[in-house]
Amino acid sequence: MAERKISGAFRPNRPHEVPLQEDITSEASNNLLQLFLSQVDRTPAAVAMIDTASLKSTSFQQLHKSALKLSSRIAIASMSNPSYEKNEFVAILLPASVQLVKATLAIWLVGKIPVPLNIDYPVAQLKYILEDQLKNPLIVTRMGTVEMRSEEHTSELQ
Numbered sequence: 001m002a003e004r005k006i007s008g009a010f011r012p013n014r015p016h017e018v019p020l021q022e023d024i025t026s027e028a029s030n031n032l033l034q035l036f037l038s039q040v041d042r043t044p045a046a047v048a049m050i051d052t053a054s055l056k057s058t059s060f061q062q063l064h065k066s067a068l069k070l071s072s073r074i075a076i077a078s079m080s081n082p083s084y085e086k087n088e089f090v091a092i093l094l095p096a097s098v099q100l101v102k103a104t105l106a107i108w109l110v111g112k113i114p115v116p117l118n119i120d121y122p123v124a125q126l127k128y129i130l131e132d133q134l135k136n137p138l139i140v141t142r143m144g145t146v147e148m149r150s151e152e153h154t155s156e157l158q
Contacts, residue, residue: 033108040064051098058098063105070106070140077138077146078110089137091130092116103140 039048044061051058058066078084090107092114094100100116107114115134117126130137138146 033105036060036105037064049098049101053097063098063102066102067105067109070102071109074106074112074138074140074146075110078112084138087112087135087137089113089115089134091134091137091139093119093126093139093141095119107140 039046040060040063044064045059047057048060048063049058050056074090078087078090090110090112092100092103092107094103094116104114104116115129115137117129121129130139140146
């Protein structure tokens with residue numbers, strides 16, 4: 001199988017090409033992302049997911065398109081502050097849903113590591129994880145935004 005380059009995600013120096021990370025920590029993410037992209041190529045119209053609440057189906061092509069759109073916004077938000085650009089983690093504060101999968105794919109597309117957080121955790125525990133453990137990462141929230149913890153900046157996603 002030929003190696004496919006991830007295209008469509010926004011990068012200032014390569015607007016149409018985002019190479020996969022080569023480090024060992026991202027190897028599993030890259031393998032899953034490559035499998036997903038291969039499936040998009042093979043069967044774009046096939047059902048990738050069904051939202052159990054609404055029973056609405058999402059095709060591989062729709063999921064990919066949504067993830068690319070979100071990855072562009074994550075990349076822009078990340079580049080707006082040097083501390084975010086260096087931070088390899090992006091927190092996800094979403095319920096288990098199609099949106100969580102889209103956010104995970106989008107984060108992989110920009111070469112960062114998704115950190116899904118349980119929305120039912122106590123606020124103090126979430127604050128500890130975000131500030132002390134992840135050093136104030138970008139956050140994809142349930143309101144559909146990418147938030148920056150150290151600034152008042154919020155980039156709308158959908």
